[in-house]
Amino acid sequence: MILNQAGTRRFKAYTSKHLEELLQRTELDEAQRLKVRAVATVLPFRTNAYVVDELIDWSAAPDDPIYRLVFPQADMLPAPDVDRLADLLKAEAPNAEIQAEANKVRMKLNPHPAGQLSLNVPRIDMEPVPGMQHKYPETVLFFPKQGQTCHAYCTYCFRWAQFVGDADLKFASDDVGQLLSYLRAHPEVTSVLLTGGDPMIMGESVLRRYVEPLLEVGQLESIRIGTKSLAYWPQRFTTDPDADDTLRLFEQVQAAGKNLAFMAHFSHPRELDSPLVSQAVSRIISSGATIRTQAPLIRSINDDPEVWSSMWRRQLGMGMIPYYMFVERDTGPQDYFAVPLAQAYEVFRDAYASVSGLCRTVRGPSMSATPGKVCVDGVTEIAGQKVFVLHLIQARDPSLVGRPFFAHYDPRAVWLTDLRPAFADRFPFETAVQDALLSA
Template sequence: MPHTDILGFENTSGLYAATDKSEFLDHKWQDKNSVFRIDQLEAALGNVAPESFVNEMREGLKKVGMSIRLNPYILDLIDWRNAESDPIRRQFLPMLSELEEDHPCTSVDSLDERKTSPAPNLIHRYPDKVLFLVTSVCPVYCQYCTRSYAVGQATESLQKDTVTSASGWLAALNYIRSNPSIEDVVVSGGDIARLKPANIKLIGHALLDIEHVRRIRFATKSVSVQPMKFLSDDPWYEAINEVAQRGRSLFKSVFVHTHFNHPREVTPLVEKAMRRLFSDGIHVRNQAVLLRGVNDNPSTMIELIKKLSAVNIQPYYVYSCDMVMGTEHFRVPVSDMQMLEREVRGATAGFNTPLFIVDTPGGGGKRDVHSFEYQNSKFGATGYRSPSVDRNRMYFYFDPLRTLDPAARAEWRAPGGRDAILARLPSVLPTAKPSVMAAE
């Protein structure tokens, strides 16, 4: 059967047409039938994708930092008749022909998370907030993942950092306990969909027991990529619900943060999962990533926001794609992001209008895309200040090289070019007034 009532459209590729609906809706069946290797993908696709297409993906995977992991639900959400341009395929399966040479300022840990890690599994950048990384596994792997230095399996091009461990959790909890300034904890990874219910309770209750922790955010992409997890894994769902209800009794908030990028991902099954969360009073916020060829036009972005709002997911953030290895083809210039923000604002209620955010390379944190204080259009450099992190430093995001004129592109690529260009940018601006340095 074509699963139209699950996906919201009839996928004529018929990949799972013979699969029993109750099996398809079982999170365990989804995990068991997930693909991690190209030969598994080839077997799952059968005749649906031509051999040349699979070869493109095989070669693409050799160049990127993220391994693959896809479940049948996501494979079924891809329109295989138009796979090359399909916005779902593009997020999870790289094709060699679409990859672009990395920008010279790309790194494996663009946000410098490892430099702000005071305890294992913990990132502490903002005074009152920490990011607690509890696992390095997710139900699916996104090719643009900012944490590709640790998440997923090693690829031919990138070895991964040590994975998180339960002993690391205790050290992280001790750090949070001994720092009264920490009010806000994001429990992420990886994805809490991969945590056992007992560990969700252990971490959730331990955090609620700390008096100064006022807010917990459980981060999981499973609302988007494995919604049946909320409907068929009762012990896991009830673990989240138990922590959320206890949080409410303590006047502390326990929210779920998730990650949708394209309106087609908001399926009838997502609505069912959201009805359960909503009826239990659990709030869900979305953090999208702006991705070229996926959601980088006003009509797609507005449709995404409206569809999320319709299922009571708050469209909270749209991030720029981080400057991590293998993501150059996904990135768009800052000016495109500003244009999108202008188009989106006013299309719906303000509380459902996301903030468009540049998470500045080097660890400056999240800045409103319009709040830049320096721009160099020739070299595609946009500078942001971040006083709560370091008021004496300017943090730069760089436009993709494809969007610059050929001479500037050549300067970036020349030997020593990167350092010469960076030396010409201001390290800090004495005034908070925006300044625009036109093309030199």
Template sequence: MITNGHSDFSVQNYKPYTLRNFREIPQMEKLSEEEKFAIEVVGSVLPFKANNYVIDELIDWDNAPDDPIFILTFPVKELLKDEHFNTMADLIRSGASKNEIKAKANEIRLQLNPNPAGQMDHNVPQYHKEKLEGIQHKYRETALFFPSQGQTCHAYCSFCFRWPQFVGMKDYRFATREIEKLIGYLRENPQVTDVLITGGDPMVMKAEILEQYINPLLEADLPNLQNIRIGSKSLSYWPYKYVTDRDANKTLNLFRKVVDSGIHLAFMAHFNHPVEQETAIVKKAIQNIQQTGAVIRTQSPLLYKINDHPDIWAKMWQQQVQMGIIPYYMFVVRNTGAQHFYGIPLERAWHIFREAYQQTSGLGRTVRGPSMSAHPGKVQILGVEEIHGEKVFVLRLIQGRNPDWVDRPFFAEYNPDAIWLDDLKPAFGRSKFFFEKDLKKSQSNKVRSV
């Protein structure tokens, strides 16, 4: 039995804040009416949810609305382009009906690339001629599983590339309760060694629900299943889940059960700023998870106004190593939603990564980045160089739809304004990047079949 140190921390009741009740937050008094109205306007298009932990423990309200955690969770005006913001603002001011507002919001949402990197068209596998809507299989060794009860979060990140499923766009939602089909798919695809349980956030589920997904995986005794990963922001947004919540011990014991079965449990934590890993409760939650034998790895996108400075990343990684956590990925923010606001030029992203990397010891240099999770795979920016008088980006694929693409360096013309792979062109007069011919062929067969 795991003891969680419950007596050292008071029990907290989770209280969500959405557009319906955010004005009830006492700290809202620090904002102007114009800033509150902007939250309503942007929140009518992009998802918004915060909670009492984020409000009371993470946001520096004396610095709002410029505080990084405030920007991270609240829908600030800049998250919409001016024309979109003004359209929605005029509609709301005119007293338009909910249906009219929703219809216009959906028009705008469809202009924000709600399906980045071919998630709907190219990542969904088939099992016995049936599309498995709650599974994605992009990379050979790893299958993503989306439990239907985990398709929300304790609070929403305003940069999230899965934002469409939080605003009622059902055609862009991944979810399934059918663990049996996942197990069948894994049996017939022995190359899959890793299952990533993701969402939303699977750790919004009670332990007894999470057990209904994990126990069958353990009982199936799949010889190819080596690693179970859980992608979660819960350590940042609700660490009480592992300390004082009613099912904290049950959750931790489930983690230990996975480890004791001989399967590696990787907790893929999302930390976007050092403040998220500095509270006493999150430090205790981290310790409790580590005591189960699970290993915590961390990842985050590089975000304008949130963490776009090397000292912030160096501090995050240094703290993580001290806590026994493994820095894993620095991502480039995806080409969806509010990319126009959060996006960082690729050259600057590389400089931020390099300068932060230089400040860490070898123990922190497990991190890879900056990496774009693009259609062909995870594309890492290795640097900017001059080759035969031509300034170029040096790139490689850390992961690829075709495993043979991995770790092959390639080159793109220098573009100081590029913020995504689509902004780059092949260098040295080439018409295509080396992977594009094979990628085009694969697009004619939109789903992977057993």
């Protein structure tokens, strides 16, 4: 294992209070900057010195893709809402008044991610288990309380409500004992995914409190960690004070006979450029963990086949496994970032066709929808009708996994709920999902 290096700079976060200062680096005028700040009263903003100094091309901002990835855009929300908030900021209105108005705008950003989370909350003795989801039989998601922030926030994040400071919208737990009890009561669960936020925001000692007890659960085959840290703060695995201890924890997982799957979120090839990323990836893989890569398809950031094929090839060359291209979730500023499903399929197909078979471990474009992960396999014509061909990669009802079904072609559709079934009265999952919702 490569030894940790000394002399690294410490992590420095930037939040909305630093936004005006950072925006001075762009060519936005005062009125434009005010509107960006207005959007940041509604949607969370957080970045760090590594992203600001190493990843963003400020000469191209605000059109630079990494800038758009982390900085609010003035037109992400309806213009009347933005103008109203901008007027309050300009008038230096009391913070309570600004926050009350911002909250009204947030409540219009439906469907709300908090509802998506609560839909899948499991129960012990009929009591809900906070901070857990059990959507698919073999997989449980756990949201560590200390991992409910990130090194930087993505502007398109579907879990944005976790980060706006409203306690009622938080979804997390620090009760590892309750998680273990649930796993022992459900032997069908073979994989636990630690997610958030970003679990890798936690220091090694805190992360260990969640990971180490799972090593004693015999049925578990894998522990997954969903994280954007390799893109936003690779120093977490190279020069941070507890980087070596973290990698030793990863080695411990492998020694216990469990697969540690590092679910790395990369949205653009530039996030792979830094030598720090290569070093971090090498160290993680040397610990015995596997790194699988995933990201959503985002308009104005990565809606180009060349971006994806370049990203997949580079990831493969670094030893990572391309895993998923997701469709932007139906929450928050979806209208701003969403790519129509027909276009998403074309981007995926063209990128997929231009890489070797070793990169074709990737799946997509996939919607993480209520019934499961719905993949758009293509567009074709059957019996004179133009249709989408789809299948479920994962499903609440495992009997539906892998079975193709069809939807009428709609060039404007951006999500499953925009589609109508073809050659049937309903989609194959609709009855099963309705029954699940009634029993939840």
